[in-house]
Amino acid sequence: MVNFNGKLLQDNVDFLNANNRAVQYGDGLFETIRVVHGKVFFWEEHYFRLMSSMRILRMEIPMDFTMEFLESSILDTIESSGLTERPAKAKLLVFRKPGGLYRPAQNEIDYVITVGGLESPFYTLSEEAYEVELFKDYYLNADMLSNLKTTNKILNVVASVFAKENGYHNCLLLNAKKQVVETTNGNLFLVKGKTIKTPPLSDGCLNGIVRKELLAILESLEGMEVMVDSISPFELQKADELFVTNTVSGIIPITKYRKKTFGAQTSKNLIGKLNARARLG
Structure with missing residues (x-):
């Protein structure tokens, strides 16, 4: 209906x-x-x-x-x-x-x-490979309109087609300053050691619901430093983990970017906490 x-x-x-x-x-x-x-x-x-x-x-x-x-x-x-x-x-x-x-x-x-x-009542983590690549043909604007979930998402569409044509599961989107902003279908988080990082809204990323919820979860955890700061392409291959967040899937671990493969321990630690917050929220 x-x-x-x-x-x-x-x-x-x-x-x-x-x-x-x-x-x-x-x-x-x-x-x-x-x-x-x-x-x-x-x-x-x-x-x-x-x-x-x-x-x-x-x-x-x-x-x-x-x-x-x-x-x-x-x-x-x-x-x-x-x-x-x-x-x-x-x-x-x-x-x-x-x-x-x-x-x-x-x-x-x-x-x-x-x-x-949907298949599952809970957010679950996929064990399947999930490879991404930078999309460099067009760029996101680093402004407030990019934070909104509008029906004008042609950049996401073209990047998704590029990913399919080239055998990738997703693409990382850049703004005009060549900062990594998000993926075609969600916000990006980067883990390096005890630091977890996600781009600020001022870089042009979507003001994502699960992004906001995860930031609140992370702020309450001991032993992790949370940074809302720009991510350069050079940081990607130095990261221990990369993952995507959105409302439908929750957390999607990225397993490969170019020659670098990534773990998913942080994603595994967070998925249960996200489910608990979703049921209480």
């Missing part, structure tokens, strides 16, 4: 047209959300990120767009799709109503909720 502005529709029903501004101009936002047995993981963080992003893009927030209303809408869509007893993911898209050219005719919004099933 698909939820369009509160109406539950069958997946095969046409409800958008060619004037949709997310299609025409990438004028939209989205949140990808993990839901298990009626529990929306990190829902408060997702909600406030969406509200903040809508304000930055000068979208008009409907009066009924409360945390309770959207959570209920997500759960209703999951129930109508027969996924209540399964782990699921929901995608909430928000875009300006049709009209105008680059300058919109209005700032009111439409929204769509789509859902699908």
Whole structure:
């Protein structure tokens, strides 16, 4: 089922047209959300990120767009799709109503909720190989718009195609200063000895939900130094571990970059703590 502005529709029903501004101009936002047995993981963080992003893009927030209303809408869509007893993911898209050219005719919004099933109710670590490479054809902008989860993700798309064409599982994205910012599908963490590092938002990385949660977990642990600082490409091959974070997968250990292979001990130490935080959050 698909939820369009509160109406539950069958997946095969046409409800958008060619004037949709997310299609025409990438004028939209989205949140990808993990839901298990009626529990929306990190829902408060997702909600406030969406509200903040809508304000930055000068979208008009409907009066009924409360945390309770959207959570209920997500759960209703999951129930109508027969996924209540399964782990699921929901995608909430928000875009300006049709009209105008680059300058919109209005700032009111439409929204769509789509859902699908997941395999595991918990975050798990894959034991499979996961090789990455730098993507150097195009660069991220180091600004606030890059922190937002907009529907304009063509750089991520092209980098993903590059990865597939060249036999990689993912690509590392750079900004114009040649700093390593993130991957095509999540935030990047680098481990060297007792130091764990992730790029700052000012470098242009996504303001990721699991990134934020892991930083909070790491700050509470003894024996680890946490750094939010720029990462140069030269640091990658000197690292002990690299891993990716996102809402759906949790933590994805990178096993190889060029000639360097990496362990996953830190990922193994953190995955249980992330699951515990997700259940409590």
